[in-house]
Amino acid sequence: xxxxxxxxxxxxxxxxxxxxxxxxxxxxxxxxxxxxxxxxxxxxxxxxxxxxxxxxxxxxxxxxxxxxxxxxxxxxxxxxxxxxxxxxxxxxxxxxxxxxxxxxxxxxxxxxxxxxxxxxxxxxxxxxxxxxxxxxxxxxxxxxxxxxxxxxxxxxxx
Numbered sequence: 001x002x003x004x005x006x007x008x009x010x011x012x013x014x015x016x017x018x019x020x021x022x023x024x025x026x027x028x029x030x031x032x033x034x035x036x037x038x039x040x041x042x043x044x045x046x047x048x049x050x051x052x053x054x055x056x057x058x059x060x061x062x063x064x065x066x067x068x069x070x071x072x073x074x075x076x077x078x079x080x081x082x083x084x085x086x087x088x089x090x091x092x093x094x095x096x097x098x099x100x101x102x103x104x105x106x107x108x109x110x111x112x113x114x115x116x117x118x119x120x121x122x123x124x125x126x127x128x129x130x131x132x133x134x135x136x137x138x139x140x141x142x143x144x145x146x147x148x149x150x151x152x153x154x155x156x157x158x
Contacts, residue, residue, distance in 0.1 A: 003152035005118040007057040014114050017056045020068035021049030027071055046087055054085025054109040057116035061153070078107075081121070081156075085109045093144040094119070096127045105157060108150055120150030 009017065025048040027033075052068060055077045059066035062078065069075040077083040082104050084094050094108035102125040110117040127145040135142040 003120060003154070005061060005153055007061050007116045007118060009053060009057060009060065009114045009116070011114065013056055013060070014053060016068070017053035018049050020070060021045075021052035023070045024048045024052065033073075043087070050087045050111040050113060051083075051085045053113055054111055054116055055083045057109060058083050058107055058118060061118055076104075080104070082106045082124075083109055085111050085116075087111050092147055094122070094127070094147065094150065096122075096124055096143040096145060098128075098141065098143075100124045102128070107153075107156070108145075108147065118153055119147050120152055121156050122150050 022045070025045050028044065028048070055068070056066050058081070059078045064079045066078060069077075082100070084096075084106055086094065086109065089110060089112060094106065096106060100106070102123075104124050105121045106124055106127065107121045108119040110119060122145055127149075128143050132143045132145055133141055134144050
């Protein structure tokens with residue numbers, strides 16, 4: 001789409017993100033945490049690794065440090081932002097969950113590891129529209145924000 005931003009991670013960056021994703025997945029297994037709304041248990045490793053790499057791609061684009069926070073589910077992903085990485089490569093929707101922080105900007109990323117497309121962002125409260133409520137069968141409900149409704153990254157609040 002018109003305002004998409006392509007970010008390519010180096011192989012060293014991919015390795016670091018993969019390590020963070022693996023650590024996150026091990027912690028999830030240890031604590032008995034299950035994947036979020038639209039996610040299935042069968043691809044949790046992929047979601048954690050590519051999710052971490054998507055966060056790193058956003059941090060690289062923004063020029064900010066990425067800590068790769070492990071163990072704190074309430075920590076911001078990159079700076080004061082949340083990142084949602086889509087690993088299905090369809091890119092038509094960004095998932096927001098009912099428990100997500102209403103006033104936070106959420107950034108949508110498509111993973112084509114080692115390349116990522118940053119699609120845009122939306123404030124969580126603006127993405128919680130009744131017509132976007134849905135989700136995968138057998139999973140908790142979520143909001144599926146259409147990609148066309150995301151704001152360009154140039155308008156991301158500081």
